[in-house]
Amino acid sequence: MQDFYSLLEIDRSATVDQISTAIDEQYDKWRRLTSHHDAQLQNQANQALFQIEQARNTLLDLTKKGPYDVELGAGGIADPDAIHQHSGLHSPLTPLRSPISSTALERTDAWVCNSCKKANPIGSIHCQQCGRSVGQICVKCDTTSPATAKFCLSCGVNLAELKTQIEQDAIDREIYWQQQQKLRAEQEVRLAPMRETAESAQKWQRIGCATSIFFGIFGLPFVIYSLRRSKAVLDSQHQPGDESIREMAKTARTWSIVAAVLIVSMTAFTFAVFVLPLLMVLIGAGLEGL
Numbered sequence: 001m002q003d004f005y006s007l008l009e010i011d012r013s014a015t016v017d018q019i020s021t022a023i024d025e026q027y028d029k030w031r032r033l034t035s036h037h038d039a040q041l042q043n044q045a046n047q048a049l050f051q052i053e054q055a056r057n058t059l060l061d062l063t064k065k066g067p068y069d070v071e072l073g074a075g076g077i078a079d080p081d082a083i084h085q086h087s088g089l090h091s092p093l094t095p096l097r098s099p100i101s102s103t104a105l106e107r108t109d110a111w112v113c114n115s116c117k118k119a120n121p122i123g124s125i126h127c128q129q130c131g132r133s134v135g136q137i138c139v140k141c142d143t144t145s146p147a148t149a150k151f152c153l154s155c156g157v158n159l160a161e162l163k164t165q166i167e168q169d170a171i172d173r174e175i176y177w178q179q180q181q182k183l184r185a186e187q188e189v190r191l192a193p194m195r196e197t198a199e200s201a202q203k204w205q206r207i208g209c210a211t212s213i214f215f216g217i218f219g220l221p222f223v224i225y226s227l228r229r230s231k232a233v234l235d236s237q238h239q240p241g242d243e244s245i246r247e248m249a250k251t252a253r254t255w256s257i258v259a260a261v262l263i264v265s266m267t268a269f270t271f272a273v274f275v276l277p278l279l280m281v282l283i284g285a286g287l288e289g290l
């Protein structure tokens with residue numbers, strides 16, 4: 001004769017904590033056997049897990065435990081027909097007749113809806129009659145377990161904890177993302193003056209180069225101004241996130257230096273080749289006239 005207490009190998013006077021611990025221990029023990037090479041033993045293990053779930057639903061629910069204990073005291077709990085129905089092993093696998101509910105605790109071939117008591121095929125997610133949840137999918141191994149199960153029937157993970165963990169992770173990610181957004185926005189504000197200076201260095205470097213192509217030395221002041229701007233950026237104190245701005249200032253500085261060297265050397269060249277001979281000719285002519 002098996003009742004929930006002998007199934008869990010505990011005394012009928014066991015406390016809630018003791019019952020809870022026994023359920024977890026038994027669950028753990030049988031869960032390991034669900035992957036046993038002996039198919040019959042696997043089947044037994046699956047049924048044991050289901051009964052342990054039933055025991056949990058009854059013994060940890062005070063509204064159900066009381067009537068169950070009364071019924072148990074009066075005898076006639078176990079189903080004599082079902083004893084050793086599945087195997088020769090004496091085990092806590094014989095289906096139990098529950099004194100509490102006519103269907104919910106009796107059926108091991110169906111998942112019974114807690115709400116409308118309809119027996120749904122094992123593996124159902126929703127009740128076929130009322131649509132309430134009768135099964136839950138384990139996010140770890142994708143197996144469906146009864147909605148009331150504390151642990152995944154397949155991988156044994158604590159489903160409620162896993163769900164809480166996943167929800168918490170999602171919340172954490174959201175908070176992290178919002179913090180990052182805020183930090184980025186603050187950084188943008190902090191770096192705005194620096195970015196402006198770097199952009200002006202870039203702008204004046206371009207104006208300087210364009211001017212010097214047509215007007216030679218007249219582009220030089222713009223180029224020098226750009227150099228001063230980029231120097232201001234590069235000399236300023238390093239700030240987090242300012243890498244791209246420094247890169248921009250560095251590029252502007254490089255091109256300004258190249259432009260300045262070209263402008264000066266082209267001017268010197270022009271002076272040496274055209275202006276100097278002309279001056280010498282004029283001076284020569286002037287001297288001859290004396």
Ligand SMILES: [Zn+2]
Pocket residue numbers: 113114115116117118127128129130131132
């Ligand atoms: Zn239902």
Ligand SMILES: [Zn+2]
Pocket residue numbers: 138139140141142143152153154155156157
């Ligand atoms: Zn699982």
